[in-house]
Amino acid sequence: MDLNRLWQNTQEEFKIAVSEATYQGILAQTRLVSLKNNIATIGCSNTYFCELIEKRYYSLIKEVIDRQTKKNNSLVFVVDFQEKKEKKEKLGPLFKIKKTLSFDKKNNGFSSETGLLPYYSLDTFVVGPANNFAHAAALGIIKNPGGAYNPFFVWGGVGMGKTHLIQAIGNAITEQHPQLKILYIAAETFTNELVSALQNKTITKFKKKYRTCDVLLVDDIQFIAGKEYSQEEFFHTFNNLYLSGRQIILTSDRKPEEIQPLEDRLISRFMGGLTVDIQPPDFEMRLAILKQKSKERNISVPEETLSFLAETIKSNARELEGALSQLVNKAQSSNQEITPDYARTLFGFKKKQLRRISSRSVLAKTANYFSFKTKDLCGKSRKAELVIARHIAMYLLRKDLSLPLVKIGELLGGKDHTTVIYAIGKVEKQFSVNQNLRHQITTIRKSLR
Ligand code: ADP
Ligand code: MG
Numbered sequence: 001m002d003l004n005r006l007w008q009n010t011q012e013e014f015k016i017a018v019s020e021a022t023y024q025g026i027l028a029q030t031r032l033v034s035l036k037n038n039i040a041t042i043g044c045s046n047t048y049f050c051e052l053i054e055k056r057y058y059s060l061i062k063e064v065i066d067r068q069t070k071k072n073n074s075l076v077f078v079v080d081f082q083e084k085k086e087k088k089e090k091l092g093p094l095f096k097i098k099k100t101l102s103f104d105k106k107n108n109g110f111s112s113e114t115g116l117l118p119y120y121s122l123d124t125f126v127v128g129p130a131n132n133f134a135h136a137a138a139l140g141i142i143k144n145p146g147g148a149y150n151p152f153f154v155w156g157g158v159g160m161g162k163t164h165l166i167q168a169i170g171n172a173i174t175e176q177h178p179q180l181k182i183l184y185i186a187a188e189t190f191t192n193e194l195v196s197a198l199q200n201k202t203i204t205k206f207k208k209k210y211r212t213c214d215v216l217l218v219d220d221i222q223f224i225a226g227k228e229y230s231q232e233e234f235f236h237t238f239n240n241l242y243l244s245g246r247q248i249i250l251t252s253d254r255k256p257e258e259i260q261p262l263e264d265r266l267i268s269r270f271m272g273g274l275t276v277d278i279q280p281p282d283f284e285m286r287l288a289i290l291k292q293k294s295k296e297r298n299i300s301v302p303e304e305t306l307s308f309l310a311e312t313i314k315s316n317a318r319e320l321e322g323a324l325s326q327l328v329n330k331a332q333s334s335n336q337e338i339t340p341d342y343a344r345t346l347f348g349f350k351k352k353q354l355r356r357i358s359s360r361s362v363l364a365k366t367a368n369y370f371s372f373k374t375k376d377l378c379g380k381s382r383k384a385e386l387v388i389a390r391h392i393a394m395y396l397l398r399k400d401l402s403l404p405l406v407k408i409g410e411l412l413g414g415k416d417h418t419t420v421i422y423a424i425g426k427v428e429k430q431f432s433v434n435q436n437l438r439h440q441i442t443t444i445r446k447s448l449r
Contacts, residue, residue: 006068007032013064018057019128021288025303026053031080038073040065043080048304048340050077052311056283059404114174115184115217120167126292126317128285131161132432134276138165141247142172145180145215149274151238151248155255156278159318162251165278166217169249173215180214187223191230198229207233211240215247221270222252222259231263238269248273279438281317282399286310289317290324299328301338308340312347323347357448359397359411365447366393369440378413392441394420395427400445 014027030053031043042061044050053061054077065073110117122142127135134154141149154162170184190210197206210216216237224230241248252259255277256270281289287310294301301324313323327346331338367377370389377389390412397403397411398420405417412420430437 003032003035006035006065009068010061010064013067014060017060017064019284019288021291022284025287025291026307027057029303033078033080035065035069035073038071039076040073041076041078043078045080046304047079048308050079052304052307053077056402059398059402059406063405114170114182116167116170116174116182118171120164120171122168122172124292124296125161125164125168126281126285126288128281128288129428129431130279130281130285131165133435134165134278137274137276138169141169141249142176145173145177145247146245147247150242150245151250151270151273153250153252153256153270153273153275154278155252155275157253157280157316159316160278160280161317162278163219166219166249166251170215170217173247181212182215182217183210183213184217184219186219187221187230190218190234191224191227194230194233207237210237213241213246215249216241217249219251220253221250222254225259225262231266235263235266235269238266242269277435277438279442280315283310286314286317286320289320293321293324301328305338305340305343308343309347312343357401359401359403359407361448362396362401362444363393363411365444366396369444369447378411380413391423391427392437392444394423396441396444396448398424400448 010032011028015023018027026049029045029049033041033043035041040061042053044053054075058075062073062075065075122135122138125135137149137152140147141152154165156162167184170182173180174182193206197203218234224234238248250270256262256267256275259267287307290301290306290310294306305327309320309323309327313320323346327338327343330336330346331342336342363374363377366389367374370377370385372386372389376386377393379386394408394412397408398405403411405420409415409417409420427437427441431441
């Protein structure tokens with residue numbers, strides 16, 4: 001098979017294996033320079049990409065090339081100047097700003113009728129393993145408000161996209177069901193309005209406002225914890241709407257049962273419908289979010305810098321967005337070219353986050369979480385709980401450490417690499433629908449940092 005054909009087939013497989021953003025931004029920028037004596041030399045456009053691709057995608061590229069050539073190959077990554085030169089000519093200057101960053105506040109203000117911000121849309125909401133369950137439920141609600149998912153309770157840490165998601169649901173319902181009355185409110189505003197209504201003796205008006213809508217979206221409901229009067233009023237509002245089949249959507253920074261102090265009757269109401277969580281985004285989602293934000297703001301930042309940010313800032317979408325703005329603004333004002341090195345000077349303090357986690361600690365922490373010994377985790381027993389723990393360890397070794405499949409198999413008691421692929425696939429599939437599993441993985445991940 002000639003090199004071009006082989007690489008074309010390989011690229012087709014990459015498209016299936018990774019997200020669109022990763023493919024376009026990273027893997028599509030590579031070239032098979034040569035394949036001799038079972039050594040495949042892969043050309044990348046610069047040293048940063050060489051390191052990134054080797055670290056993250058070595059085993060994927062190897063698997064695909066091995067399958068195509070039916071041989072066991074090794075990979076070498078080189079900076080491919082020829083490729084770089086061609087691309088520079090095609091792309092022109094590396095960095096340009098086409099428009100100012102800020103939104104036009106006048107056109108994007110809250111709607112006084114619904115409290116919604118029109119620019120929050122599902123079209124700009126990046127979906128990945130961390131939030132696809134919440135996204136799927138959102139689509140169901142938009143189709144049939146007041147249907148099966150009522151109330152819909154979304155929880156997750158700050159900056160995970162809860163407000164974006166529920167605002168987008170509100171906007172989509174406004175569009176698709178114009179006859180419905182929609183109301184979005186932050187729980188804090190609900191409380192403040194209630195206090196003024198009591199002071200001004202306008203409580204009847206207040207009650208009417210909240211009890212006559214068809215879709216009520218309350219953001220950050222944890223705010224009513226410890227506020228007796230707000231809880232009382234919200235309980236009656238909730239019942240009123242719920243019993244007449246209206247849709248209620250709530251967000252919170254924690255699960256219903258962890259909102260304290262909160263009356264039990266409210267906790268059980270909140271849990272009576274569909275409760276989903278949004279988890280921190282993985283690398284591919286972070287990269288996709290950065291691309292989405294660059295696109296929305298009409299700025300172009302080189303791929304390698306976006307991947308650097310996605311690698312470095314792992315917490316949440318809000319921080320990613322903040323870092324992107326900061327980077328672009330600073331580069332603009334100091335007339336600097338945006339490169340990973342420049343980004344590193346700004347976010348150098350984040351380097352600590354890049355600390356490498358060892359495979360030994362992944363095994364130890366996973367075993368510890370399930371109260372097993374590492375020796376048993378890496379052993380042969382087929383006890384159900386051990387098998388699950390083993391699958392999770394394989395998943396983490398692959399996702400967080402990018403270890404080759406063969407190496408993972410070796411670490412976990414000499415399993416074949418196809419067993420490892422099967423296990424990781426199984427966890428991946430379950431990750432978006434099984435909250436218990438997601439919780440287990442998140443807890444183990446936290447203990448590794
Ligand atoms: P939360 O309400 O969970 O604290 P927000 O909804 O305010 O988070 O999100 C913070 C910022 O990150 C917003 O600008 C939002 O548009 C963006 N964001 C969060 N998640 C996503 C996502 N999945 N796709 C695109 N943008 C996102
Ligand atoms: Mg919010």
